[in-house]
Amino acid sequence: MGVVVNLDEGKKGSASIRNLIELTAADMGAVNELILSKAGSDVAMIPEVANHLISSGGKRLRPMLTLAAAQMFGYQGDHHVKLATSVEFMHTATLLHDDVVDESDLRRGKSTARMIWGNQASVLVGDFLLGQAFRMMVDVGSLEALDILSTAASVIAEGEVLQLAVAKNLETTEDEHFNVIKAKTAALFAAAAEVGPVIANRSKTEKAALRSYGMNLGLAFQLVDDALDYGGSAKDLGKNVGDDFREGKVTLPVILAYRRGSPEERVFWKDAIEEGNADDAKLEHAIALMAKHNAIGDTIARARHFGDIACDALAPLDATPQKDALLEVIDFCISRVV
């Protein structure tokens, strides 16, 4: 690589998802069993491809949100386990399709499924997991949860197409970019959190609170992820620093550096992002320009803004260990980078 940027300062802060992990440990055991069971098939390639990604060490943040959001409202039963598994399958399906769309070689530090089994298997196993996700939701039988999650599925795909449509366009505004990440990332966080109070039959206000929490957490999460692409190490990231840059992705750090740049700098960005001249030397220059214009710092500032909204969304709710754990997730997401 040759490019290492020190974003580690203060990284060892107190924020963690340890409490979330502890509170949801028993339920996540059930989720993990259900994942293995529902990714199973007599067609051997299906569990092979699915387990490659499922076992690759993602944090499983999204299903934990569903579990904690159900627990905090005293939900009793096993529907939260099924919906959490559905959420993880929707996410996994999206990753499988994303890797095909982005032509990615690595995901979480491992070869992508498409590199091992081909684009075809990635597309089709993604479709299978999406089908299984819907079957589990139907099994739960809550039309409201089905509505929330099926709408999220449409919105995610719509966001991905929008991202494709604005791809390599440096004139993308911040607002347009927020629309993309709201759809492609935040919508699933929002749905994952909202279905908790839904299956616990809670009030409209409480459902709206969890939805708002999830949506804003998702926005913060994605912005931090975009910032991390220009810092950190591949080991921490599970991807290579500069992947977005090499793929010509117009993320917020790029948008800010481009908009604030001199005419000469904009020529550099056009050449790198739109023309694809994005080698390691260019990446180093890109990171220097971002530092000059505080593009990373301000991306994190935007993430904090959404994190604050997520925090206030939960403010009116009764104090519970789950609420505290969900609040810590916000800090954790942002402290990944600062």
Next chain:
Amino acid sequence: MGVVVNLDEGKKGSASIRNLIELTAADMGAVNELILSKAGSDVAMIPEVANHLISSGGKRLRPMLTLAAAQMFGYQGDHHVKLATSVEFMHTATLLHDDVVDESDLRRGKSTARMIWGNQASVLVGDFLLGQAFRMMVDVGSLEALDILSTAASVIAEGEVLQLAVAKNLETTEDEHFNVIKAKTAALFAAAAEVGPVIANRSKTEKAALRSYGMNLGLAFQLVDDALDYGGSAKDLGKNVGDDFREGKVTLPVILAYRRGSPEERVFWKDAIEEGNADDAKLEHAIALMAKHNAIGDTIARARHFGDIACDALAPLDATPQKDALLEVIDFCISRVV
């Protein structure tokens, strides 16, 4: 092409889907409106890609099955229109993904979406249409219909992966092949027909009858389609004769010709299907070998077998114009080729 095989004899028989089209014309008007509305999006690429395929002149047989199956049980309301549209969207999503998986250039005589907008758009717009299909089903609110259609979505994807796993394997048995086409084609026909009596709140027997009709019709339909790939003209087919051959697809005509072939003939098949040496001269030879072993004739005989079962599935039901129209569909499917 240079290869034309005369399978036209008797093709102008009386069998048609005219009655089905007439009976469902008003409802199909509503379906077509809903298709345009639900394929709409502020993201312009979505309706562009979707309408390219939607307007390309498919017969829309599957949604007509849903409409006729609801009508024959006296269903009143508009849920059948929504479910029929969902079925068509599921089918369209599958086609978009299939074209990526098969790397197809042509579909129904037009360039495939992936050739115009790229694999990425085909994958993502397919995902969007699938999401929209589920939203419409949720809107209908029948958990039983949701169960049937979401199960079909999983099974279809599973069948596609199975097809991928056995791809280019000439040792595939007829039984294994039936499992593939049952999952990838017949499952959606079965679901499309079954949801008719489901939303009309009819008996278990009546639902089972329509399911069996759809499943067996789907099997017959796919077998005839596979036979047509070795005869007919590209104009009739909307695809090129020999597409399956050139892609090395192991369809029933190939399975029969291979199993019945001499050792020398099997060497030919291995070379063509497994090694991909499948030019026009090879195609001509393949068709000659199929004629020698009556592989096409016996593929049609298998199709008739399933068509007969589909016919008997409906036998106990009261005579209605819809029942007659559905019976005619069986003959129509088979008469496409003989």
